[in-house]
Amino acid sequence: MRYEIYKKIIENYIDAYNSFDTDRMLLHMHDDIKFENVSNGEINLTTNGIAELRNQAEQARRLFRKRKQTITEIKFNEDRVEVKIDYYGILAVDFSDEMKAGDVIELKGSSIFKFKDNKVIELKDIS
Template identity: 45%
Template sequence: MDEAARLGLVERYIAAYNRFDVDGMLALLAPGIRFENHAGGQLTAQADGIDGFRQLAEHAAALFREREQRVIARRSEAGRVVVEIAYRGVLAADIADGPKAGSVLEMTGRSEFAFADGKIGLIVDRS
């Protein structure tokens, strides 16, 4: 898979994420997808396989009324794609011991994508 194809997959994945299109996201993933979210240097969420990813993605989508990942930089590294992200979301529900519905969350982070069999095989989000 060449660099243009890898970048295209990542762009389609982010567009589906921004549309809350979980099925569109899943269509781009390899069956053995591994997902990790790290916040403040700690692993905060993970999923293995399409079913695990679907559960996590549907739960996350339900938490937000609006959300957008905007790519501010991207590069290829050893067959991977790394994107720097500006994230903005508006909560649809209260988070226990945290922000309330309607709160705006803004942060920057990095997402790393690796590929398997012409699809996305690994996503690691760091903020």
């Protein structure tokens, strides 16, 4: 039962992410949510609390013309859920000399959701 709830929360979050719907992304986030983004083994972004996460999500949505996370696997372990993700995005802005608006990004990664009181208290994106 608990895992069904967690799975629905995660699927809602990813659907909202894909739809650029920040309010729905944050619907099941704990007020004290900690978010980390890890790229190539290094933490390159951390937010603490729902206000910081909202601000980051609003900024990030402007970077992409289109984006889609697809769940490829889910592993449940108590209050922690690891989700394997295929990521596809089209840049809306130039990121660097090599990555320009209109370029496609395709990645494989994972997201780790930790729950408290049926809300996400920690979220870590790893690519």
